[in-house]
Amino acid sequence: MATLEDIAVSAALNILTTFIILIAFAILRIQSLNDRVYFPKWYLKGIRTSPTHSGAFVRKFVNLDFRSYLRFLNWMPDACMMAEHELIEHAGLDSAVYLRIYLMGLKIFVPIGVLACAVLAPVNFTNSTLGKKAKQWKVTSSDIDKLSTSNIPFKSERFWAHIVLAYVFTFWTCYVLMKEYEKVAAMRLHFLATEGRRPDQFTVLVRNVPPDPDESVNELVEHFFSVNHPDHYLTHQMLINANKLDKLVKKKKRVQNCLDNYQIKYSKDPSKRPVMKTGFLGLCGKKVDAIDHFEKLSEKIADERERVVSDPQSIMPAAFVSFKTRWGAAVCAQTQQTRNPTIWLTEWAPEPRDVYWKNLAIPYVSLRIRRLIIGVAFFFLTLFFMIPIAFVQSLASVEGIEKAAPFLKPLVETKFIKSVIQGFLPGIVLKLFLIFLQMILMIMSKYEGFVSLSSLERRSASRYYIFKLVNVFLGSIISGTAFEQLNSFIKQSANEIPKTVGVAIPIKATFFITYVMVDGWAGIALEILRLQPLIIYHLKSFFLGETETDKEEAMDPGSIGFNTAEPRIQFYFLLGLVYATVTPLLLPFIIVFFALAYVVFRHQIINVYNQEYESGAAFWPDVHKRVIAALVISQLLLMGLLSMKEAAQSTPFLIALPVLTIWFHRFCTGCYESAFVKYPLQEAMMKDALERAREPNLNVKDYLRRAYIHPVFKTADEDEDEIDMLFGSRENENVLIPTKRQSRRNTPVPSRSEISDASSQSPSLPDTVRESLEP
């Protein structure tokens, strides 16, 4: 058991690490060489370009302005200064709401931490159980444990303090959760209401169009919706199965990159034809003439393109159906079309960027079977995932290496290498497997058939959370693989399980404090340093070339990565709630994590990340649900702990807590969840009326004509102008900042232009119309 001093030393070390990382970041970020690594978002928005100072050659790469070194921490206040509505304009609602999760952590844990330390620390500390035991058994107990419930004697009346505080903490957490849910729902609705015209507002995704012997899918869709939504149906976009074409286009792009480099390097020597390898990453495979290869590919693509467009076989039984009004689309998305609920399935179309094209045409029965398969697979993955890790870790130990490769023995026995192997290798193995796990989870979600990137990420996130809960949280506490845990749980009675876990919890407090410092503090600091993108960017720009396009290609802004980042935060919520009543000393560490992560991610969101899509904070119900789950787990464990302490009189008072918490969750779901899944008719009607008053001659059909086209028909060079036609027109309309150029990767700026759009145009709305719109 660690003493307070051990913790202090560990904390000092971790704080030092964190500071070193932050200073390294502060120095690296002001070097103009790294500008594209630390400010890619501004490049993508077209506000920043490569530094073109007409000065010394060195200044192009290294910052020689020493004054800027003095202000090396000023990114922190900078990151916090941008107001929330500006942030929404700048980075989208998803990112802004994502930050609110950290803020919610602070809101929950700061008051809880103060109260717990003020009340529980003295209650726990003024006992002498551990002291007595120490004398009796001649073991030294640590100070940390003196501050935890371990120090309270059996059947003590003092447990009433814990029970009362458990109620207080639950009510406070629920209160904050409800307020946040309310706020985020309002933000989402406001966001949807104020954003401008977007294709997905008018469009519904129709899946499982039944086959018809007499009509083509195209005609069928048109007839069906003309009959059943006669006043509202406008047009539809058939879906073409372009997976093969997609592959070819991607291949061609790779070849072209290669070719561009060759052309620059060998433009002076036309006799030397560029040669490339066809295999993996251009590193293996047979050598071919690059120009020939490129031309062949172009031909193939043209053929495939023609085939795909003309072949009726490549039309998928699904379509994007657009309506004349938002009202019509809202109605169609929320209602059932035919008797058979497995055909003509309608749902809101995701944003065009958000569509996951490959999954659009999976039949209903297949979908259900896939869910079953993945459910079973995930169950076994969770149970047995730790087994290969343990196996590889045993191989990666000093003894393992010596056994597998005896000739390495002298090398391995070297003191330095031995300590590296012992200290780092197991951790690296675990980290690698976890990265691998995230990929597996993503593949699982894709196989399950979700049709939008956002839902894929949400699904992976909830799976990853369950995995962490079972394998990291319970795994650390009971120490054993998930399968061993399951085995022991099955053989224990229902009231023994919380006891088993509850007993282990106070003991593991010091472990989790260290975990928070290493994974939370230093890990978050590493996030801002962006080591991996930094190295890759410099490697790429060194090897690939120096054109503007190449630099943009080498730049990797990344994104929040909801599927991995959110479960990570949730883990801290779990730790905080579980330990709030048991070992309140853990709370300050968690509060520091939330504060640091908030600042870091705010900075990253402002300067770095480029979200691929905008789901309008559709993930919030999941966040809420998981905090509730953590709350219920903490209550059950407290019950187990207290019943183990034989506080039989007081424990039954805790039973009401999980019941009330679950009821609260259902109440909140009833009140707010619909904001995230449905689109109220009143809102749709209001926007329709507003638009009709403002632009009476708008041609919606023309606007929607090519909104939902498979990206493969857009990304090819010849369609560059078409993209402009489709997206550029909107982005060009109302831009606040003078745009120097349009990025090829379209960054989400839907809200900014739209808000200004709405505010600037609404005064022109006739008063009568406005009045009629107010409910």
Next chain:
Amino acid sequence: MATLEDIAVSAALNILTTFIILIAFAILRIQSLNDRVYFPKWYLKGIRTSPTHSGAFVRKFVNLDFRSYLRFLNWMPDACMMAEHELIEHAGLDSAVYLRIYLMGLKIFVPIGVLACAVLAPVNFTNSTLGKKAKQWKVTSSDIDKLSTSNIPFKSERFWAHIVLAYVFTFWTCYVLMKEYEKVAAMRLHFLATEGRRPDQFTVLVRNVPPDPDESVNELVEHFFSVNHPDHYLTHQMLINANKLDKLVKKKKRVQNCLDNYQIKYSKDPSKRPVMKTGFLGLCGKKVDAIDHFEKLSEKIADERERVVSDPQSIMPAAFVSFKTRWGAAVCAQTQQTRNPTIWLTEWAPEPRDVYWKNLAIPYVSLRIRRLIIGVAFFFLTLFFMIPIAFVQSLASVEGIEKAAPFLKPLVETKFIKSVIQGFLPGIVLKLFLIFLQMILMIMSKYEGFVSLSSLERRSASRYYIFKLVNVFLGSIISGTAFEQLNSFIKQSANEIPKTVGVAIPIKATFFITYVMVDGWAGIALEILRLQPLIIYHLKSFFLGETETDKEEAMDPGSIGFNTAEPRIQFYFLLGLVYATVTPLLLPFIIVFFALAYVVFRHQIINVYNQEYESGAAFWPDVHKRVIAALVISQLLLMGLLSMKEAAQSTPFLIALPVLTIWFHRFCTGCYESAFVKYPLQEAMMKDALERAREPNLNVKDYLRRAYIHPVFKTADEDEDEIDMLFGSRENENVLIPTKRQSRRNTPVPSRSEISDASSQSPSLPDTVRESLEP
């Protein structure tokens, strides 16, 4: 342990009882005196009237035609002869589908029974475990147990037979369930599609209209729907809080009945004014002059009526909103109206007869809190209900009575009375408490705030099923109150629970065989005898009077009583599925129950029951769900039983069964449930187009004008003509059978007239319109 002979004796006794009851019924039903008890449905339909034979006085009461006594069992084929579509026309879809539950029982259990008896009986019987044990321990084992799994030695390879059959039974049950779900869904959709115009097709119930300082609820509703459903909104009907008026009207009706009798009896003596008591049932309270009292009541009612209609305070924040088309109503019912999902809640309006008026105006938050309260209350009710029963039963024992009232000792010690007390009193106490329980469950459902009678009954049914499962099934097996069970379950490990129950199951087989015979066979036979309504009818018609109205008043057709009858059937599904692999001998008894109950209930539905409402078989998803639950329970118990028998090799093969079953349930829910909760737009559009073509000048507004009016505004005498205006007009249109008079209680004949309506009129439909309607 009972031997086969014991079972045979018990069976003979029960068969005898059942036959005596059936013969008694056969004799009683052909007496013209009892005509209104055994054929009330035909009276309500107006097809049958009181016998007015101009013959001997005796023949008016007793059937003297001896030939009819010879054919005393011919009601059975009669009951079976009516085809299903005729049955739907005659008694409604609810009743017809209710019968299908029994039919489904036969479909599931006849093949399973044959297979189980053919395969498992020899497999179990040819062992000698019990014989050996018997020799060893000198106990006699019964033949029944030789046929059960108890007879198979530990770790036997023969358990593979049980496992394979468990798979076969599960697949067969699921197959039948799916076919039935499909069929019932199709029947429901066909029923909805072919029935004629009904107010609820055009109407949506809107609840939680938010208060508005500027507008009355009336104006608010009109404005809201004119703005948000401009093309479809037609009219609306405000809801008036008429609970007080309702009470007064009911009181007046009672007084009037009394008055009518007096007037007949004392018409010759005008000096003697009728006198009545105001208290309970006219039996206690102070005496008042009946005519005065009646007049005062009439005045009060008129006052209250005026107050209620004019007072804006009595208008509830809810309304029935009607639309021009079924399409418009379908859209409004399935969509969310405003940002806030707790106001302007829309759902399909129940049939006017089905509305439970008192619950229409409960606010959202209150509803959620009520759910929580009732949930907790039901939990404790289930746990502790057996305690007062046991207490009263102990009081009702011979010793208990002697203790409480020593002076009764000589009477109680009489042999006959003693045996009555010992044999019947505990059973009667249990029966009384169970009737009481059903009332409590109904009150709970009402408090929970459901808005239709059908949903009230469905909710009570599912609660009653859970109660029976815990207190009767588990209670008989583990013998103990639910609370004791819970206590022992909590203290057992998760894999011990199925073992504990599994071990007890084969032992309890004989008990359940007796249960099936007593509760199932004799109980169902008693159902057809209708002892209670028979006695009450004769008492009432003796005391109250002999006018036609009085006789109709005394007649009590009753209804299926879904909330108690369905959980009863489900209990037999549970028994059958649990014992199919364990003691196949139980199955024949269950098959006899299903067959007998099918015939009896078919007869009752044709001749007796008068359903209060028509929900279109909305209960089927619940039926399906509960059979699935029984299936999963049976699988878990089999797993427990086998693992107790240490068939460790084979048991893991059973784990896939519950997973597959639950997946199957979700699959079926996805495929068919929506037919019971949603109304597809295509269907609505088709019916609208059909109607428009057939009756282009239809005034829907006029048709709907008074459809949803609180019944209190209809039942008063002065509105008799209004009812005719509202309902009579429709009923008079197309009647197949010459109606002699209209019953005051409107019996549901929605489908007959409508089908003929549809079939007779559809030829006049232009071909072009028809073609355009086909999807």
